[in-house]
Amino acid sequence: MTAPTPSADRAVAVTGxxxxxxxxxxxxxxxxxxxRGESTAAHDPELKELSSGAFSCRIPPFAPxxxxxxxxxxxxxxxxxxxAVLAAxxxxADAGLxxxxWDGARVAVVIGSGLAGAAHLEEQTVRMHQAGPDFVSPVLIPMLISNMAAGEVALDLTAxxxxLATETACASGASALVVARDLLLSGAxxxxxxxxxxxxISPVVTTGFQRMGALSGRNDAPVAASRPFAADRDGFVISEGAAILVLERxxxxxxxGRSGYALLAGTGASSDAHHPTAPAPGGTVAETALRLAVxxxxxxxxxxxxxxxxxTSTPLNDSTEAELIGRVLPHGPSVTSAKGVLGHSLGxxxxxxAALTALTIHHGTVPPTANLTPQNLEFPLNCVTGEPSHQEVRAAASHSFGFGGHNVVLVLRAV
Incomplete structure (x- = not known):
């Protein structure tokens, strides 16, 4: 690289x-x-009433x-x-902590979520209307509010x-990492x-996305529905999941004795202030976040x-992001989107x-984008397709954009 290395006192390692x-x-x-690059999307019995988008990417059955x-x-x-508790x-443990x-007073917890306990609220609303208020759960509120993931993780870890909880829609998880890094660098x-x-993933939430035209309508072939950057993409597939990173100076x-998977070397954020759900044309304001992070x-x-x-595999997001990448990074860095495999897990x-980016750097391997081939790639991007690409990745940008115009970019570097 030609640019200087960040000062040692600003280097933050991803250790777990x-x-x-x-x-x-x-x-x-x-x-x-x-x-493997294989989509996890499948028909979802809980969404069977939907006219389209009646499928999702669910976590494999396990007992949480x-x-x-x-x-x-x-x-x-x-x-x-x-x-969140299980991922934390x-x-x-992965960080060897x-x-x-540990000194719990020196451990911070920052976890983002877009819709938090919305699915539980939906369930309890039905219960109230069908059986009455005496059948509503007494822990409805702590199961609903978005800060409770951070609260329960702190309780579980004696931190x-x-x-703190971050809420920037589909950028919430990335925003949490920005805040966490700032806390470390401030000495907090x-x-x-x-x-x-x-x-x-619930009938009402999924219907809300379907009604606004954000979901793929490929009911006949869910496994082929999420296809980021493909010319025939038609929307995202709703998903679920969690990722927690341990950060240390x-x-x-x-x-x-820990070097970590990668360094969280830079962060950048900006607000489109353009439209409640649509990105600013050309990704012109997201460009600010990318340049700040770099x-x-x-x-x-x-x-x-x-x-x-x-x-995301939506027509507007992918075209906007592709324009952003092509304009700011014309040298053609490799590009991948995990949403082809995982669907869109929102917050x-x-x-x-970010976790996958750290692993990409650590292993020198870029995962492929599912359901994308060189023939159906709409944009002049260096997208990895088919098989993983073995590549030395010295610096990588992870993009996150959310409804409300939230743009968050993380830059990770090799240790």
Whole structure:
């Protein structure tokens, strides 16, 4: 690279990863599933009443309740919170940390979610109308509110530092990592447990996306529905999942013998202020977030080897993002979108994709974009298709864009 290395006191290492996604339960299962490049979408019995978009990407069956959460705690948690707790446990263990021995006052938790307990609210609303108020759950509110994932993770890990929730729609998980890095660099904590979680696949929520024209209508072939950057894409596939990353100042990690998967070297954010749900034309304001993140990492845009794209498979998002990449990164870095495999997990997506980007750097392997071929690629992008691409990735940008005009870009570097 030609650009200077960030100063040592601003280097933040990703030392632990935890993931639960439709590709698999756990970090390694998810990574291997994404490398296979096979869509996880399938018809969803809970969505059978929908005229189109009656399919989803669900996490493979597993028991997130008493067998994993333990201590009689699962009953009070919505699914989005349960996923966050389990992913956080995996991430902390992966980092070689033990909550029983750390200084909890120096551990922060920051977790984003787009719709939080919306699916539970929908269920409880039906129960109230059918059976009356006495049958509404007494823990409806803690199961609903978006901060409870962070709260329960902090409780589970005995983390007494700042505990925060971010809400920037589909950029929420990425925003959590921005805030967590800022907390580390400000000295407010020594360890940050951060990421995103979402479990909002429900009839009403999915219908809402379907009614606004955001979902794919390929009811006859769900497995082929999510096709980022393809000329015949027609919408996203709703999904669920969680990813938690453990962040530490690189010097602190090194002192305990950990180099980490990658460095979270730079972050950038901007607001389109253009439309409630549509991106600003050409990605002109998202460009600001990308350039800020690259500069924060001490790099030039020409140093970006790889882009983990937001890549939702919607006509407008993909064309806008492709224009952004082509304009700002004309040297042709490799591009992939995990949403071809995983679907769109909304507020969890940015964290899942950041974790995958860290693994891409660590392994020198770029996963392919499912359902995309060179023949149906609409844009002049260097998209990885078919098989994983083995590539030394020294610096990568992970894009996240959310309703409300939220743009968040993370730049990760090799350790």
């Amino acid at each position: 990863l935890g993931m639960i996604t439709p590709a698999g339960v756990g970090r390694e299962a998810t990574w291997q599933g994404v490398l 309740g008493e067998g994993r959460i333990g201590g009689g705690k699962a009953w009070r948690m919505s699914r989005f919170t349960q996923l 446990r995996e991430a902390v 033990d909550p029983k021995s 007494h530092g700042p505990s 904590c020594d360890i940050a447990v951060a990421g995103g979680t979402e479990a909002a 690189a010097a602190d990690a090194k002192a305990r 500069a924060d990492a001490g790099l030039d845009v020409a140093d970006v080897d790889h882009v983990n794209a937001h890549g 969890a997506a940015g964290a899942i994709e």
